[in-house]
Amino acid sequence: MPLHSLTPLSDHSVLGLWQLREPAQALLQVLPERYAAIQPTGRDQTRSTQWLAGRVLAHEVLREFCTTSVILVNDANGRPFFEQLPAFAVSLSHSGQWVSCMIATRGHVGTDVELVRDKAQKLAPRFLSEAERADAGDETAKHSLYWSAKETIYKLYSRRGLVFKEHILLDPFKLREAGVLTGHLLLENSRSKHQIHYQRLTPDYVLTYAYCEMVMW
Known part of the structure; x- marks a missing residue:
């Protein structure tokens, strides 16, 4: 899997980068089963693959802090968060072949590619x-x-x-x-x-x- 990098930015935050190369099905296979049910519909193949890659990357970044079993969802404003870890801050972005994810155990985060x-x-x-x-x-x-x-x-x-x-x-x-x-x-x-x-x-x-x-x- 093409995880590009995991970079600690402080004692409480980590930035992850993913260079997207694999198909959607390969990404779906490494995610918890629930993601198959909550995956957005009506998107083209590229955006669907980017969405999945963002979740795979989020779980990779989260492992830098803990191994809790979690699911990433979105709140009413579209902000991603882990249902089981609501105090953690999460930001995701994707464009073309690149995906970025930033997670912090406290405070606020933002990333964009x-x-x-x-x-x-x-x-x-x-x-x-x-x-x-x-x-x-x-x-x-x-x-x-x-x-x-x-x-x-x-x-x-x-x-x-x-x-x-x-x-x-x-x-x-x-x-x-x-x-x-x-x-x-x-x-x-x-x-x-x-x-x-x-x-x-x-x-x-x-x-x-x-x-x-x-x-x-």
Whole structure:
């Protein structure tokens, strides 16, 4: 099975990466039986395979903390969580051949992986502020990274209703192979600053992730 890496980020959090190569049936066979019944229907084969790979990866990451028998489900906001370990924070993302999963025994987590493509650049007026658009310029990869970082903060907050262009803002940055971005979550009654780590997994994919140990909202 192509588990790419398991990276401890703190004493309480681990990031896992999976490079998807196997068919859906091979993934389903290594999961607890209940997943066959709760697998979403109406999806194309690629998305179904990604969904299964996310669950396989989540169980791999969880083994870094415990061997409890669990099932990963989603709450009313779409946030994944383990039914038997509700205090654990979980974030999942998949795009193309890459799947990421971040788990923490406390606090909040967020991760996102994106295929670098011009879609983010075309949608930039919807999710980037004027300052962010100016900073992104004509760089397709930078637009994708802006989108990914905002998705990570959105997942970190884990509630609906955020407007990316207004409530999640990023400081200007120089695009590198890996680095740290500074993001700001601007809520009605609070403001918080977050460090979002990023990597260029390949020239065609970007990964972002963040961990917040303290409750800040």
